[in-house]
Amino acid sequence: MRDRLIVLGIETSCDETAIAVVEDGPAGPTIRANLVQSQLAEHAPYGGVVPEIAARAHLDHVGALVRRALAEAGVAPAELDGVAAAAGPGLIGGLIVGTMTAKGLAWAAGKPFVAVNHLEAHALTARLTDRVAFPYLTLLVSGGHSQLLVSEGVGRHRQLGTTLDDAAGEAFDKTAKLLGLAYPGGPAIERAARGGDPARFALPRPLKGRAGCDFSFSGLKTAVRELVEAAPPAGPADIADLAAAIEAAICDALAERTARAARRFVRDYPAGRSLVAAGGVAANTRLRRRLAALAAEHGLDFVVPAPELCTDNGAMIAWAGLERLRLGLVDGLDAPVRPRWPLDPAARSGRGPRRKAA
Numbered sequence: 001m002r003d004r005l006i007v008l009g010i011e012t013s014c015d016e017t018a019i020a021v022v023e024d025g026p027a028g029p030t031i032r033a034n035l036v037q038s039q040l041a042e043h044a045p046y047g048g049v050v051p052e053i054a055a056r057a058h059l060d061h062v063g064a065l066v067r068r069a070l071a072e073a074g075v076a077p078a079e080l081d082g083v084a085a086a087a088g089p090g091l092i093g094g095l096i097v098g099t100m101t102a103k104g105l106a107w108a109a110g111k112p113f114v115a116v117n118h119l120e121a122h123a124l125t126a127r128l129t130d131r132v133a134f135p136y137l138t139l140l141v142s143g144g145h146s147q148l149l150v151s152e153g154v155g156r157h158r159q160l161g162t163t164l165d166d167a168a169g170e171a172f173d174k175t176a177k178l179l180g181l182a183y184p185g186g187p188a189i190e191r192a193a194r195g196g197d198p199a200r201f202a203l204p205r206p207l208k209g210r211a212g213c214d215f216s217f218s219g220l221k222t223a224v225r226e227l228v229e230a231a232p233p234a235g236p237a238d239i240a241d242l243a244a245a246i247e248a249a250i251c252d253a254l255a256e257r258t259a260r261a262a263r264r265f266v267r268d269y270p271a272g273r274s275l276v277a278a279g280g281v282a283a284n285t286r287l288r289r290r291l292a293a294l295a296a297e298h299g300l301d302f303v304v305p306a307p308e309l310c311t312d313n314g315a316m317i318a319w320a321g322l323e324r325l326r327l328g329l330v331d332g333l334d335a336p337v338r339p340r341w342p343l344d345p346a347a348r349s350g351r352g353p354r355r356k357a358a
């Protein structure tokens, strides 16, 4: 295997068309290009992601974005070592657009195709940004997933806990909708919560103190609905206090479950050094602060990628593809898309395929 590898990655599993070119060499990894075309405007009128609209929008943008990413990186297709795409989990139409584009490019350039699990790509991003060594404890929190994993190696992520109902990002998105805030709800709640009083409204902390590392957020959503129905927010101050209470409740719940997992991780993996946060919700400043303190309490380093590498992006797919390619884990052009694709096949499945919105 060459000591320098360059991989193009395509992410189309939900509502972002994202393409990146990532290189790894003796000096460490570099992101040579990283482009994201968001579809927010297309989906906004519907209050969530419409799968058919997403698939068409990916198709409209993917070709031009691939050309732009290669141009920005200054790399010709013949210079790539492989082409990676998210093959699941996600919305089937988008997955087909992304993987077919990657396979076409790989075939035309005579390079290997790598089918990447979108969740693994989130979990491996901290190795791209900070070269974190295995094993590490991963809190993966996105629009469709909330999981605690021990990342033992490429393709080896042992699930310690998952959500019993809504994902953390979904809890942000659905409660934001109840407050009349824009989609995606996470950033909207974070903005609205600034200056708000998190203690004015009492919200539940689901599963607090219970054994295990699973999450549950549907009770929180119901509690917010009841509060809003009983006393509709009368102005920005009420919205700010409600948003602050929601953000605090979700961060508390995530931190409490992560603390349990950290105790297990430190006990069972004495070689483990790091707590890694990944996925869109890990862009949240309050959560990042909580997790940094929690990691320190357990003698772990806290590693979280920059916010734009927490939310869906192409660099994470290119990097996961590169890690797999380095191990010889390449796929045939007949590799299927997998709308459901659990990271830990031995674990209980939690719930259905990833969704982003209500």
Ligand code: KG4
Residues within 6 Å of the ligand: 014, 141, 142, 143, 144, 145, 168, 169, 170, 172, 173, 184, 185, 186, 187, 190, 279, 280, 281, 282, 283, 284, 285, 310, 311, 312, 356
């Ligand atoms: O990883 P991601 O971009 O897509 C999925 O794989 O689902 O995560 C999107 C989720 C959305 O639910 C969004 O509301 C949430 O991440 N999110 C945030 C923030 N930025 C994005 N949640 C809380 N605070 C944020 N700053």
Ligand code: ZN
Residues within 6 Å of the ligand: 118, 122, 142, 143, 279, 280, 311, 312
């Ligand atoms: Zn994601």
